[in-house]
Amino acid sequence: MTRKETAMKKAPYIETINSQKTLMVGEKPYRIYGGEIHNSSSSSLQYMNDAVWPALRGMHLNTVIAPVFWETVEPEKGVFDFTLLDGLLNQARRERVRFVLLWFGLWKNAASTYVPAWVQRDIKTYFRVKNEHGKPMMTISPLCGEAVTADAAAFRMMMRHLKEVDGEEQTVIMVQVENEIGVFGAARDFSGAAEEAFRVEIPATLQAAFGKTGSWPEAFGKDACEYFMGYHFAVAIEEIASAGHAEYPLPLYVNAWLEQFPEIPGRYPCGGPIFKLIDLYRLVAPTIELYAPDIYVDQFRAVCDEYAAKGNPLMIPEVRNSIDSVPFLLYAVGAHNAMGFCPFGIEDIRGQGKADAQVLQVLNISEAALGNATGAAELLGHTYELLQNMEEPIRRAHADGQIHAFLEQNDDGIIIPLREIDVKITFNGHGVFASSAPPKEPEAPVAGGFVFETANEIFIMGTGFALEFLPKTGERGSAEIITKEEGRFVSGVWQRGRILNGDERYFNKFGTIPEVMRFQVINLQD
Numbered sequence: 001m002t003r004k005e006t007a008m009k010k011a012p013y014i015e016t017i018n019s020q021k022t023l024m025v026g027e028k029p030y031r032i033y034g035g036e037i038h039n040s041s042s043s044s045l046q047y048m049n050d051a052v053w054p055a056l057r058g059m060h061l062n063t064v065i066a067p068v069f070w071e072t073v074e075p076e077k078g079v080f081d082f083t084l085l086d087g088l089l090n091q092a093r094r095e096r097v098r099f100v101l102l103w104f105g106l107w108k109n110a111a112s113t114y115v116p117a118w119v120q121r122d123i124k125t126y127f128r129v130k131n132e133h134g135k136p137m138m139t140i141s142p143l144c145g146e147a148v149t150a151d152a153a154a155f156r157m158m159m160r161h162l163k164e165v166d167g168e169e170q171t172v173i174m175v176q177v178e179n180e181i182g183v184f185g186a187a188r189d190f191s192g193a194a195e196e197a198f199r200v201e202i203p204a205t206l207q208a209a210f211g212k213t214g215s216w217p218e219a220f221g222k223d224a225c226e227y228f229m230g231y232h233f234a235v236a237i238e239e240i241a242s243a244g245h246a247e248y249p250l251p252l253y254v255n256a257w258l259e260q261f262p263e264i265p266g267r268y269p270c271g272g273p274i275f276k277l278i279d280l281y282r283l284v285a286p287t288i289e290l291y292a293p294d295i296y297v298d299q300f301r302a303v304c305d306e307y308a309a310k311g312n313p314l315m316i317p318e319v320r321n322s323i324d325s326v327p328f329l330l331y332a333v334g335a336h337n338a339m340g341f342c343p344f345g346i347e348d349i350r351g352q353g354k355a356d357a358q359v360l361q362v363l364n365i366s367e368a369a370l371g372n373a374t375g376a377a378e379l380l381g382h383t384y385e386l387l388q389n390m391e392e393p394i395r396r397a398h399a400d401g402q403i404h405a406f407l408e409q410n411d412d413g414i415i416i417p418l419r420e421i422d423v424k425i426t427f428n429g430h431g432v433f434a435s436s437a438p439p440k441e442p443e444a445p446v447a448g449g450f451v452f453e454t455a456n457e458i459f460i461m462g463t464g465f466a467l468e469f470l471p472k473t474g475e476r477g478s479a480e481i482i483t484k485e486e487g488r489f490v491s492g493v494w495q496r497g498r499i500l501n502g503d504e505r506y507f508n509k510f511g512t513i514p515e516v517m518r519f520q521v522i523n524l525q526d
Contacts, residue, residue, distance in 0.1 A: 011163075012173040014251050014289050014313065014339075018399035021290070021313035023251065023339050025098070025173050029395060032100065032173075032339060033384040034063035035346025036318055039108070042066040045087040053095055055347040059377060060384035063173070064092065065317055065342050067102040071116045074154045082161045089171050100317070100340070102176045103158070105151040105240065110184035110257070110269035111138040119150065126150070127193070131186035139183060142229070142236040142271075143193040151236075152243040159244035167248070175250050176317065177241045180257040180294060181233050182269020188225040189232075198228055206231065209283050227280060229271025234284035241287040254281070255292045255317050258303065275306045290339070294318035300328050301407045308336040318344040323376045326383050326514055327407055327448020327463055333387060334405030334450025334461075337398045343380065350377040379445070383514045386461070390516070392492035393459070397452035408447035408464065416451055417472070418458065420523050421479045423451055424468040428509070444512050458519045459494075466509040469521045481505050482520040494518060 012025045023030045041052050056064065072084050092099050104114035112120070112128075119126050119140070126147040128136040140147045155177070166172055183189055188198070202212065202219045206227075212219035220227040241252050256273045268274075273281045273291045281291060292315040293307045300319075308314040314336040319325055321343035332338035343349060387394070397403035404416045406425050413426040427447040449462015460467060469479035484505045487497040496518070508517075 009168060009170065011167070011248065011250055012170060013249070020337050020398060021311070021339070022337075023173070023313075025170065029391070030173065031333070031387075031391065032063040032315070032342065033388060034061050034065055034097075034100070034340060034342040035059070035321070035349070036065035036102075036342045036344045037067075037347055038345050039067060039104075041347060042088055043069060043072065043084070045084065045091065048088070048091055052347045053091065055350055056095070056097075059346075059349075059381035060388065061097055061346070062384075062388070063098045063100060063340070063342070064346070065100045065102060065176075067104045067108075067114075067179075068158065069114045070103075070105045070119075070151065070154050071114050073158055074116055077116075077118050077150075080154075080157050080161075082158070082165075085158070085161070086165060089166055089169070092171050093169060098170075099172045100174045100176065100342075101162075101172050102179055103155055103240075103244075105155060105178055106140050106142075106147055106236070107181045108179040110180060110182045110272070112140040113138065115140065115151075119147065127191060129183055129186065129189040129194075130191045132190050134190065137183070137185060141189050141191050141194060142181075142232040143189065143191065143197060148236045148239050152240040155240050156243040156247055159250070160247040162250075163248035172250065175244070175252050176292075177237055177244075177252050177254055177288065180255060180269055180272060181237070182257065182272035183229055183266065184257075184269045185266055186270070187264075187266045188229050188270055194228075194232075197232070198224075203231070205283060206280070209279070223276075225265050226270055226274075226277060229265075230273070230277040230280050231284060233271045234273075234281045237281075238285040238287055241285065245287050251289050252287060253290045253292050253315060253317075254285075254288050255294050258293055258295065258297055260297060278310065278312065290315055292317050294344075295328075296320055299409070301331060301409050304332055304336055304338075308338075314338040315340045317342050321345050321349040321376060322373050323379055323445040323512075325376060326379045327446050329380070329383060329387075330448045330450055330462055330514070331405045331407040333394065334403055334452075335407075336405075337395070343376075349373060349380065379513065386488060386514065386516060389489040389491060390461075393452070393454075393489060397454075402454075403450055403452040405450040406448065406462075406465075413465070415470070415473070418451070418453055420472070421521055422470040422472055423458075423460075424470055425449075426466045426468070428464045428466065449510070449514070456520060458521060459516060460510075460519065461514060461516045462510050463512060463514045464510065468508065469519070471523050471525075475523070475525070477523055477525040479521050480524050482522060483518070484508075485518040486515065487518060488516055 015024050108114050127144050129139040129141045216224040216228045257269045290313050293303050325343045329341045406414045408427040416423040447464030451460050471477045484500040485496050
């Protein structure tokens with residue numbers, strides 16, 4: 001081992017702290033307050049300089065999610081070019097942000113559109129998925145060993161280069177392997193290799209893990225197509241991920257295009273790491289450290305709760321870039337200590353126009369479900385700044401189990417039980433999810449936020465709700481506010497603004513702009 005290798009800093013990693021998995025960068029906990037840029041923005045350094053970086057300045061992002069493309073890394077077979085990657089790293093360092101890189105290798109949104117031309121042209125060696133009618137699709141089959149091996153070799157070289165040029169700077173803190181994998185537009189792969197594999201006995205590892213035997217249809221019944229494709233995508237992912245991880249052990253993750261109504265495989269990418277397949281993926285692809293949902297469906301709260309289960313840390317690499325991203329962020333951080341949060345198309349958040357009809361059709365969502373983007377950049381930047389200054393108290397509250405989050409989703413409010421009192425949160429009835437409210441203000445997001453306690457204080461942060469303090473459920477008496485303050489945290493320390501102990505103490509309504517309030521409350525017993 002060389003002196004340089006001995007002295008090199010430990011690469012970013014994921015560690016369990018207080019029973020929660022935490023991203024560590026420079027040996028310190030790190031939460032990603034970021035945004036994901038559009039698919040092809042990072043293919044041009046000039047475009048990044050002219051259109052992307054200027055749009056991101058002032059938003060208080062600490063991280064940007066950006067793709068790196070196999071077609072630019074290996075334009076000719078065995079010939080590697082990292083000019084674009086090196087330029088991106090230099091730009092990120094100049095902007096004082098870190099990167100999460102997306103490896104657009106064999107699969108991006110269930111298609112093989114970023115593979116090198118020499119792979120696309122050789123359809124015999126790098127064979128495609130076929131639909132039930134025998135028609136080749138835009139997706140290279142995960143059962144194509146030659147393609148997976150070639151992708152793994154390119155990923156290995158990229159990670160080796162990344163260690164050489166960024167091992168000290170650590171601009172890149174995490175890498176996503178592929179993007180929204182699966183078969184889109186067909187129930188599964190019907191190529192010759194797939195047809196043969198579909199009829200044989202399922203692997204012994206799956207027999208032991210799931211207690212099933214027989215062929216894929218015999219073992220998994222109506223879910224056979226998803227488990228079959230999930231297994232083969234997971235095998236491919238493990239080959240690719242382990243090749244790169246051996247060179248530079250950054251945390252690696254895979255993202256998921258979620259199930260959508262109607263829940264028919266092929267209407268969303270069949271075989272991707274949707275929640276019901278995560279156990280399979282974790283068994284077959286152990287190099288992957290977490291599975292991340294791209295959330296464009298309405299059930300944000302439920303998706304977060306699912307993907308934060310079973311020891312999987314919650315990381316949200318894509319979410320719509322509307323004003324609703326702010327309450328979504330607050331819920332993810334407050335409920336699950338989310339490792340990261342990144343609205344998609346972040347460079348457009350300041351002036352998002354009408355949503356593309358084809359995009360909406362592919363995602364199977366309505367334009368209304370995307371929410372309103374007016375003012376989203378300012379709200380998100382404001383919230384990122386507040387939260388970054390609250391990192392220490394938020395993490396301490398999670399460690400102590402004294403933090404509670406809420407998010408409006410077709411409901412009117414919630415009662416949050418604290419140690420000595422309860423907090424009644426009533427939603428203002430704003431946002432695309434409100435169902436029984438008076439006419440909505442179009443500029444208002446849904447309600448969301450969190451509450452945490454210290455020894456004798458209650459801090460409440462959020463947007464779009466009113467609050468009331470109550471005695472514990474079933475107890476007599478009343479809850480009385482002793483002190484109410486507005487303010488903010490600065491480097492983890494509370495900085496008081498106005499003391500609102502006059503008439504203001506009776507008006508506890510949080511508006512569109514997220515804010516933090518500090519209360520001291522006692523429970524007056526009869």
